[in-house]
Amino acid sequence: xxxxxxxxxxxxxxxxxxxxxxxxxxxVFMGFCWGGFAALVPELKAGIGAxxxxxxxxxxxxAFGAVTAMWVAPLAERRLGTLAxxxxxVAMTLAFLTPGLAGGVVSFGLAMxxxxxxxxxxDVVMNAxxxxxxxxxxxxxxxxxxxxxxxxxxxxxMTTGLVRSAGGGAAEVFGGIAVLSLLALxxxxxxxxxxxxxxxxxxxxxxxxxxxxxVLAGLIVLAxxxxxxxxxxxxxxxxxxxxxxxxxxGAAGPAVLGLTMGAGRMAAQxxxxxxxxxxxxxxxxxxxxxxxxxxxxxxxxxxxxxGLLALGLGISVLAPMGLAVAGxxxxxxxxxxxxxxxxxxxxxxxxxxxxxxxFLSEGWGLPAAFLALAILLAMVRFILVxxxxxxx
Numbered sequence: 004x005x006x007x008x009x010x011x012x013x014x015x016x017x018x019x020x021x022x023x024x025x026x027x028x029x030x031v032f033m034g035f036c037w038g039g040f041a042a043l044v045p046e047l048k049a050g051i052g053a054x055x056x057x058x059x060x061x062x063x064x065x066a067f068g069a070v071t072a073m074w075v076a077p078l079a080e081r082r083l084g085t086l087a088x089x090x091x092x093v094a095m096t097l098a099f100l101t102p103g104l105a106g107g108v109v110s111f112g113l114a115m116x117x118x119x120x121x122x123x124x125x126d127v128v129m130n131a132x133x134x135x136x137x138x139x140x141x142x143x144x145x146x147x148x149x150x151x152x153x154x155x156x157x158x159x160x161m162t163t164g165l166v167r168s169a170g171g172g173a174a175e176v177f178g179g180i181a182v183l184s185l186l187a188l189x190x191x192x193x194x195x196x197x198x199x200x201x202x203x204x205x206x207x208x209x210x211x212x213x214x215x216x217x218v219l220a221g222l223i224v225l226a227x228x229x230x231x232x233x234x235x236x237x238x239x240x241x242x243x244x245x246x247x248x249x250x251x252x253g254a255a256g257p258a259v260l261g262l263t264m265g266a267g268r269m270a271a272q273x274x275x276x277x278x279x280x281x282x283x284x285x286x287x288x289x290x291x292x293x294x295x296x297x298x299x300x301x302x303x304x305x306x307x308x309x310g311l312l313a314l315g316l317g318i319s320v321l322a323p324m325g326l327a328v329a330g331x332x333x334x335x336x337x338x339x340x341x342x343x344x345x346x347x348x349x350x351x352x353x354x355x356x357x358x359x360x361x362f363l364s365e366g367w368g369l370p371a372a373f374l375a376l377a378i379l380l381a382m383v384r385f386i387l388v389x390x391x392x393x394x395x
Contacts, residue, residue, distance in 0.1 A: 023144070026132040028190050029092050029125060030148050032180070034155025036099045036122065038261055039176045041156075041235045042163035042254040045243055046172060047102060051111045059361020064112035066355050069123035076127035076343060088132065089191035091125035096177070096184040098122075103173025126350055131342045134330035143272055145330070149323040150268035153315075156235070157261025164254025213332060217344045219391040220329040223284070224349025226383045227321035230295065230376045232356035234314060235260055238298075241369045246304050259308055263315030271320045280324050281392040285384055291317025292380035299373025310373075321383065325349065328391065 040047075048058050080087045098118040105111035133148045163176050184191075238256030242248040248255075267287070274283045294313025301307035329345045363372035 022136060025088050025191055025193065026129045026136070027148055027151050028187055029088050029129040030151040031155035032092050032096060032184055032187070033122065033125065033129070034152040034157075034261070035159040035180045035183070036095060036118070036177070037232075037235065038156035038159030038257060039163045039180060040099065040102070041257040042160040042167070042239055043103075043173050043176060044237070045240050045250075045253060046167065047111070048240070050103075051105055051107055053108050053111070054365060055361045056365035057108045057361075059358035059365070061108050061112035061115060061358075062361065063355070063358035065115035065119040066351065066358065068116035069119035070347060070351050072120040072123035074343075074347060076124045076346075079124060080128045080131065085192065087128045088125075089188050091121065091128055092191050093181075093184050093188065095121040095125050096181040099177045100174075100181060103177060123350060127343050127346045130326055130346060134326070134342050137327070137330060143275065143327065145323040145327040146268045146271045146275075146320070149319075150265045153261045153265030153268060153319065155261075157258045157265060160254050160257040160261055164251045164258070167250040167254065213337075213341070216329055216332045216391070217341060218348065219387060220325040221345045221348025223383060223387050223391060224322045224325040224345060225352035225355075226379055226387065227318055227325065227352065228349060229352030229356040229359065230291065230314075230380060231260075231264070231318050231322070232352070233360035233376055234295070234298070234311065234318075234356075234373070237360045237364065237369060237372070238311060241298070241373070242304065242307060245369055246301070246307060248304060252304065255308070256311055259311045260315040263312050264319040267316040267319030268323060271324070274320075275324070280328060281388065283320050284324050284388045284391075287317045287320040288380050288384035288388060289317065291321075292377045292384065293317075295373050295380060296377035299370040299377070318380075322349065325391075 044058075051058075051061075053061065083090055095118070098121040101114035101117055102111055105114045129148070130145075133144050137144045159176075159180070166172070166175055235257050238260060239253040242256045243250070243253035271283055271287075291314050294310045294315070294317055296310070298307050298310030298314060301310055326342065326345055326349075329341050332341070360369075360372050360376075363375055
């Protein structure tokens with residue numbers, strides 16, 4: 004399928020490397036923000052004096068803001084045009100400065116809501132941009148784009164661990180990321196793929212088959228991001244609190260997840276061509292389930308890192324492939340709307356994962372919470388993936 008751009012705009016397939024670089028840079032900065040946040044969770048949680056349940060509640064407040072933002076993201080994208088990516092990226096990095104200033108659970112929840120709104124808006128914009136480029140060029144890019152997020156996430160988590168070990172904190176980490184985003188503005192703005200004109204990308208004429216794909220792909224993305232963010236945001240705390248790791252070794256948990264997810268998403272580009280999306284998604288979900296169970300049951304750091312490695316590799320393929328399958332099924336007229344719907348369903352998991360993990364941890368402990376993630380991934384493997392690719 005190719006995308007017919009109207010109103011005199013240039014087809015994104017002909018815009019050269021700049022068209023690809025703009026959304027990929029946004030993915031990297033998304034990774035910077037969430038990787039830094041994940042490595043700072045032990046410090047932020049202690050700073051607001053929150054219990055596991057209280058911290059989870061604060062993240063739940065953030066989830067509502069993010070999901071709401073995703074509903075209006077296509078409209079905001081059309082209003083901003085090619086400025087959507089640079090404005091969204093800078094707004095997100097600036098918003099992430101606020102959680103470190105919070106003095107209590109409620110103010111932290113509101114600060115995270117602000118950061119999540121900006122993050123949710125940018126998420127839809129950059130995924131829709133990648134889907135348009137994929138369709139125009141007839142070449143896969145979604146897995147690579149999400150790999151850029153993962154590598155940015157890993158780099159930020161590792162750097163944040165070093166900053167914490169040296170006595171720094173959230174102000175230094177997010178201040179540095181905000182400065183970098185301002186320096187990257189020319190790259191974010193140059194050649195950014197234009198959105199569909201009003202009335203095109205906003206089409207909601209979905210047939211029953213497409214609605215079914217949207218719901219199933221959205222549920223797979225939801226489960227994937229719920230597990231990913233639950234593990235990302237609580238891995239450092241699990242390693243530090245349950246297994247006695249220090250700040251640097253605790254931050255290595257999110258870093259391992261980020262690196263392995265990035266590697267898995269890069270490898271998936273070739274694996275899908277050889278084995279097909281269904282096979283890769285099924286085996287990925289199974290590997291992730293085993294990894295989550297191992298991370299939760301581990302009694303030593305080495306086993307926990309091994310579990311996180313398997314979890315990262317397996318979970319890496321689920322979200323980008325779910326979005327890609329939905330994007331391939333959609334028509335040119337409703338691709339952005341389809342991506343937005345899948346994002347609304349799926350990215351709820353991105354923000355619901357941390358609070359769900361907090362509630363489980365408060366009741367049964369972090370090891371049991373990781374085992375619950377393994378059960379969810381098994382359901383993806385044996386129920387959702389077969390249903391997505393079933394005929395009818």
